[in-house]
Amino acid sequence: MKYQSQKVAYLFFATSLLLLCLQLVYGFILGFAHMGFDVLHDWIPFNTARATHTNLLVVWLLCGFMGSAYWVIPDESERELVSVKWAVIQWASFVVVGVIALAGFHMNWWEGRKFLEIPRPLDYFVVINVLLFLGLIGATAWKGKRFTTTGITLIIGLVSAALLYLPGMIHFDNQVFDSYFRWWVVHLWVEGVWELIMGALLSYLLIKLTGVDREVIEKWLYVIVGITFLSGILGTGHHYYYIGAPEYWLMIGGIFSALEPLAFLGMAIFAMAMSRKGGRKHPNRIALRWTLGCAVLSFVGAGFLGMAHTLPQVNLWTHGTLVTAMHGHLAFWGAYAMIVFAMIMYVMPQMTGRNLYNGWLPEWAFLLSNIGMIAMTGAFAVAGIAQVYLERKVGMDFLDVQESIEVHFLGLVLAAVLFTAGILMFVWNFVQFGIPQNDVLTSDDEEGVYAEATA
Amino acid sequence: MLSKSSARLFFIGGTTFFSLTFLALTWDTVSQVPERSNAHEMNESVTRGHDIWNDNNCMGCHTILGEGAYYAPELTKVVERRGEPWIRVFLKDPQAMFPGRRKMVQYNFTEDQITDLIEFFKWIQNIDANGFPPEPDLAPKVQNAMVSDPSVAGATSGTAHVMPEMMKTICISCHAVGGKGGKVGPALDDVAQRYSRTELDRWLADPQGVKPGTGMPDLKLSDEVRRELVEYLLNLNGGGNQ
Numbered sequence: 001m002k003y004q005s006q007k008v009a010y011l012f013f014a015t016s017l018l019l020l021c022l023q024l025v026y027g028f029i030l031g032f033a034h035m036g037f038d039v040l041h042d043w044i045p046f047n048t049a050r051a052t053h054t055n056l057l058v059v060w061l062l063c064g065f066m067g068s069a070y071w072v073i074p075d076e077s078e079r080e081l082v083s084v085k086w087a088v089i090q091w092a093s094f095v096v097v098g099v100i101a102l103a104g105f106h107m108n109w110w111e112g113r114k115f116l117e118i119p120r121p122l123d124y125f126v127v128i129n130v131l132l133f134l135g136l137i138g139a140t141a142w143k144g145k146r147f148t149t150t151g152i153t154l155i156i157g158l159v160s161a162a163l164l165y166l167p168g169m170i171h172f173d174n175q176v177f178d179s180y181f182r183w184w185v186v187h188l189w190v191e192g193v194w195e196l197i198m199g200a201l202l203s204y205l206l207i208k209l210t211g212v213d214r215e216v217i218e219k220w221l222y223v224i225v226g227i228t229f230l231s232g233i234l235g236t237g238h239h240y241y242y243i244g245a246p247e248y249w250l251m252i253g254g255i256f257s258a259l260e261p262l263a264f265l266g267m268a269i270f271a272m273a274m275s276r277k278g279g280r281k282h283p284n285r286i287a288l289r290w291t292l293g294c295a296v297l298s299f300v301g302a303g304f305l306g307m308a309h310t311l312p313q314v315n316l317w318t319h320g321t322l323v324t325a326m327h328g329h330l331a332f333w334g335a336y337a338m339i340v341f342a343m344i345m346y347v348m349p350q351m352t353g354r355n356l357y358n359g360w361l362p363e364w365a366f367l368l369s370n371i372g373m374i375a376m377t378g379a380f381a382v383a384g385i386a387q388v389y390l391e392r393k394v395g396m397d398f399l400d401v402q403e404s405i406e407v408h409f410l411g412l413v414l415a416a417v418l419f420t421a422g423i424l425m426f427v428w429n430f431v432q433f434g435i436p437q438n439d440v441l442t443s444d445d446e447e448g449v450y451a452e453a454t455a
Numbered sequence: 456m457l458s459k460s461s462a463r464l465f466f467i468g469g470t471t472f473f474s475l476t477f478l479a480l481t482w483d484t485v486s487q488v489p490e491r492s493n494a495h496e497m498n499e500s501v502t503r504g505h506d507i508w509n510d511n512n513c514m515g516c517h518t519i520l521g522e523g524a525y526y527a528p529e530l531t532k533v534v535e536r537r538g539e540p541w542i543r544v545f546l547k548d549p550q551a552m553f554p555g556r557r558k559m560v561q562y563n564f565t566e567d568q569i570t571d572l573i574e575f576f577k578w579i580q581n582i583d584a585n586g587f588p589p590e591p592d593l594a595p596k597v598q599n600a601m602v603s604d605p606s607v608a609g610a611t612s613g614t615a616h617v618m619p620e621m622m623k624t625i626c627i628s629c630h631a632v633g634g635k636g637g638k639v640g641p642a643l644d645d646v647a648q649r650y651s652r653t654e655l656d657r658w659l660a661d662p663q664g665v666k667p668g669t670g671m672p673d674l675k676l677s678d679e680v681r682r683e684l685v686e687y688l689l690n691l692n693g694g695g696n697q
Contacts, residue, residue, distance in 0.1 A: 033526065038558055045560045046526045047515020105512075112512035114523055149459075173502045175579060176492045179522060180484065215459060222462035229470040233477045242587030243520045246487050250585060252480070316589050320521030320529055387525075395591030398528040399556055 001350045003074045005081035007436040010351060011091045012067025013344050017427050019060035019098075020337075024420050026053040031416060034402075034409040044106065051105045051117040057332060058115065059098045064340030065197055066094070066133055069154060071347050072204050073137050076151035077144020082136060090132045097125045113178065115186050116168045123169050130162045149218035150204050153225060157196030164188050176244035183239040190331075191232045191260060191302075198298070198339050199225050199267065205291045205342055206271060210278025217274060224266045231259035238310045242319050250312040257310040261303030264335075271295035284349060286362040290342035293370065297338060301330025301377070317392045322384035322405075330377040344430065351436040356429060365425035372419025379412035491583040504575025507568055516559070520584055527559065531588055534576045538624035542576075543569055544674055552628065553639060554670030619683045625674065626684070632691065640671065647689045655685045 001007070029040055029049040038046070074081055081087060101118045104110060110117040118126065137158065141151055168185035172178040203221040207214050237253025271292050282288065305327040309318040318324070345362065349355050356362070383405045391401040488494070508514075514523035517530050533542065545552050546569050549559035564572070622632070629639035636642075646655070657664075659681050662671035676684070 030526075036557075041558050041560075045516075045558075047512045047524070047560075050515045050524050050526070051512060108511065110512050112509040112514040114514050117512060117515075149463075173497065173505060174488065174492055174494055175505060175520070176488050176582060177485075179520065180481075180488070219457065219459040219462045222459065222466045223457070226462070226466035226469050229466070230473055233470075233473040234480075236477065240484070242584045243522065244488060244492050244582040244584050245484050246491070247585050248480075249484075316587060319587060320518035320523070320525065322525050325525060389593070392589065393591055393593040394597050395594040399553065402557065 001436075002078075003080045004438070005084045005087070006071050006074050007351060008081065008084055008087045008091070009067040009071040009347060010436050011088065012063050012070065013347070013430070015091070015095060016060045016063040016067060016340060017344075017430055019056050019063065020423065021427065023053055023056035023060065024416075024423060026050075026056065027416060028413065029053075031409055031413045035406050035413065036403070047112075048105050051110060052102055054115055055101065055105070055117060061332075061336050061340060063094065064336075064343065065158070065194075066091075068201055068340065068343045068347075069133075069137050069158060071343070072154060072201070073140050073144075073151060076146070076148045076154075076204070077141045078146050079140065079144045082139045082143065086132065087136055090129060090136065093125070093129050093132075097122060097129060113168075113182055116182060120169060120171075123165075127162075127165070127169075130165070134159060134162060148214070149221060150200050150207070150214075153196055153203075153221060154200035157193050157200060160193040160196070161189055164193060179243045180240065180245060183236055187236045187239055188233070190336075191235060192229065194336060195228045195232065195263065196225050198294075198335055199228070201339050201343055202267065202271060202291065202295060205287065205346055206274045206278075208346065209282045209284065209288045209291060210274050211282070212274045212278045216277075220266075220270050220274075224263055224270060227259075227266055228263040231256050231263060235260050238312075238315065241312050241315055254310070254312050258307060260310075261299065261307050264299040264303030268295045268299040283355070284346060284357045286357045286366065287342055287346035289366055290338055290345050293366070294334060294338035294342055297330065297334030297370070299334075301327070301332075301334035305330055305377070317388050318384070321387045321392070322380055323388060324384075326377055326380035326384050329380060330373060333373045341426065348430065348433045352433045353437050354433055356433055361425055361429050361432075365422050365429060367422065368418050369422025369426065372415050372417070372422055375415035376412055376419060379408050379415055383408035383412070493578065493581055496578055496581070498574070500571045500574040501578045503568075504571035504573070504578075507564070507572055508575060511560075511562060519579060520582070521587055527557070529588060530576060530579075531582075531584070532580050534573065534580055537628070539573055540621070541624045541628060542573055544625060544672065546572070548672055551670065551672035556639075619680070619687050621676070621680050621684055622687060643688060644691055647691055652685055652689060655688055656681060659684060 026049050029044060030046065030053055032038070033041075033046050033049070040049075044052075070081065070087060101122050104119060104122070105117065109119055111119055137155060141147070141155055144151075164185055167181045170181060172181070199221055203217045206212065207217050234252055234256040237249040238257040239253075240249035241253060272295070275288060275292060309315055309323050309327065345357065349357055386405050386408070387401055390396045390404065391398060508519070513519075513530075516524050516527035518525065519530050521529065521531070537545075546562075546564055549561060618632070626643075627636040629637040631637065631642040632644060634642075650658070658671075659674070659676060662669050662673055
């Protein structure tokens, strides 16, 4: 840690992990309901649990991104944050808005718009909060000593994410328009600007962990985010096939979504190549493992499994089935959850001065959570494909089909237990690190850390 | 070898080009959607129905135009599939229709709200959604592959009376006649042999009064519809013995 103000990231990371744990609880409620055990129906019906589950995901990931930005930006621009006090205020208000939104879902206060269930009055608070965040980050970078591609890409990603939230706040009476512009937020976030954030964090971590020259890494960062937008912007078309938009989206969406895996494949190859190229060994191997794992699984989950049902001929049958849940789980885990985890594992030793990256705990956290999530994806795939054939192809009644695939949700819940065990280990590891210390002002950039590893 | 500045140019140039293309396509889509979605048919009732749909997060369980959650049925063509009377009865007490199965929240909608929702669904089902939801294309093959059961075929053809509208839209979702229909309640083919006209009439008028705790919903049938149903049921001559 070079700058004292970077410590504010700790608040965001801790909140992030807490919200993740809560997300898992709601995931189990959903899984059990699909198995036929909807005992909580009278208090937490499925739509409440579902909105809570997905919104917790969005909130904890954003929280992780914000924490990462508060860490990376001072480091990249070589100065302290402009104000730690306001960063703490921003954190607190973010938590307050989040808690109100989640409590509202339990009292039928929401909008029935998938992923954007937060009611409009609260949207305005989200906007104020994000403006404050961007102001702090932007001012720090502006006053900084140096402008790096990594830092600028991260900021462009964060600013675009904020701007793209706005189309989701417009009210439309026509369901088709409502859906059309809702995807501007959801798709252009996860398959567009969030990839900028992910790409920037990936390149930051690779610069720090592999010791490869910044110029080389940042050049490829440009290429990868270039491919992301080349495919991802018109790739939005794969959400427009069957919602009432014109037919040409079938062709445009089909072609450009077929290119989308390229960006993720690029990221995977890039990360692997850089880690091989970097001859020096950083002692924090587990952070590098999360970084590489992120690059590889984002290709599998977001790139490959997305492509598996994104062609219009396939999507006609799989649209609106559990196949989407299959792709969604591994995509979010691989691309976004793992990059936050990688950041946390990289940052914590420096913030606390404790090198708790060795030993069985972080190893098993990595293994169990990944095996668990891959197994969950498998369970969703089997349930989803069975649903597509029985309900959509053969025309069986919806509830009869759902009852016949209940058993796959037993598989899902068992896999989720493994996943949860991994996550709890990660959280325990995080707790063991303790809180940030004042006296550990060192930098990872210096040769010292590599010398120590090779010694 | 690619330099950093040309990589930057690729990023900025590509992003600008594809963003502008996307905006142009959006412009075109926005001009086409009103016609494709029959926007002129969106009366106040449809809009109110849409608000009810949003305010209760129906998408948190159902899908519409394939979007939402995967816990409850896809509703784009629900009026075509179930018919208006069925939806009306169902929404008043969702659990009564499917006792012991997956639950829907009891929203206690008023008659007017149910009308608005139905109007919303009627509007939705006419949107040109490029062929979604598709017809089940394997269904005919599955039916051909099954050995036909002569007794079942006989039961339907032997039925003297035409099936009343109520029977086709509502009763059949839980009860089977001639091997077709739901399995929630008992099959009705031999109901005439088990119950008299008076018994059937009392049962349909007040299921809870006859058998407290039964899953059979009180459908609040008019006298005329009830007479029609009883007449039809008494004329079903039970299974294969025509």
